[in-house]
């Protein structure tokens with residue numbers, strides 16, 4: 679299957695892609711990553727450390743669906759890190775054509791919430807995801823969840839923004855998102871994860887909880903022990 683890690687702009691997407699992949703591998707899944715952000719930071723991370731969990735293929739192309747997807751081993755968990763949806767809508771469109779699960783990283787802050795729900799320029803990500811249905815084999819948009827990250831311990835903002843996203847904004851007129859109960863905390867060891875070894879307790883526990891929740895929600899298959 680293909681899991682797409684998306685965000686409207688810089689929000690912690692590469693950090694989450696790498697550490698989620700690490701958690702998936704430790705949970706027993708065969709994982710392969712694709713870097714569809716032209717900054718290629720996920721690919722560099724994998725090169726720079728010994729314990730990055732898998733291979734990362736460069737895949738920053740608007741023909742992702744035609745040139746990258748067909749060559750994947752679909753028995754593995756393929757995880758793609760996309761760049762800014764705002765700046766690279768063509769690549770994001772192509773990923774959405776074929777993704778099975780979309781994880782949108784958002785921080786519970788006003789600027790990040792606004793960029794997700796009401797961007798001043800460009801198309802809101804919810805609409806981009808919805809319209810991908812027209813190009814998908816199923817005729818439906820991919821299953822999509824929101825992962826709140828950089829959540830400050832003790833702050834009310836994760837609940838506040840989580841509720842707004844779930845309920846369609848203050849007046850219920852905006853698109854409604856499925857917000858995961860797993861949250862990634864705002865922590866220095868996670869802030870400094872990209873380019874450094876994955877094996878630190880703070881870089882594991884929140885992502886293990888995320889994998890558990892994704893399994894519970896039926897978004898992940900059982901790991902196949904025979905592989």
Ligand SMILES: Nc1ncnc2c1ncn2[C@@H]1O[C@H](COP(=O)(O)OP(=O)(O)OP(=O)(O)O)[C@@H](O)[C@H]1O
Pocket residue numbers: 685687688689690691692693694715717761762827828829862863864865866868869870871872
């Ligand atoms: N859980 C966290 N706690 C604190 N800071 C974080 C956390 N996750 C990411 N960050 C910080 O957020 C910034 C963006 O992280 P990252 O590079 O993963 O985001 P991105 O969405 O991939 O960005 P880009 O647009 O460059 O691709 C970095 O400065 C990183 O240190």
Ligand SMILES: [Mg+2]
Pocket residue numbers: 691692693715717719
């Ligand atoms: Mg990135």
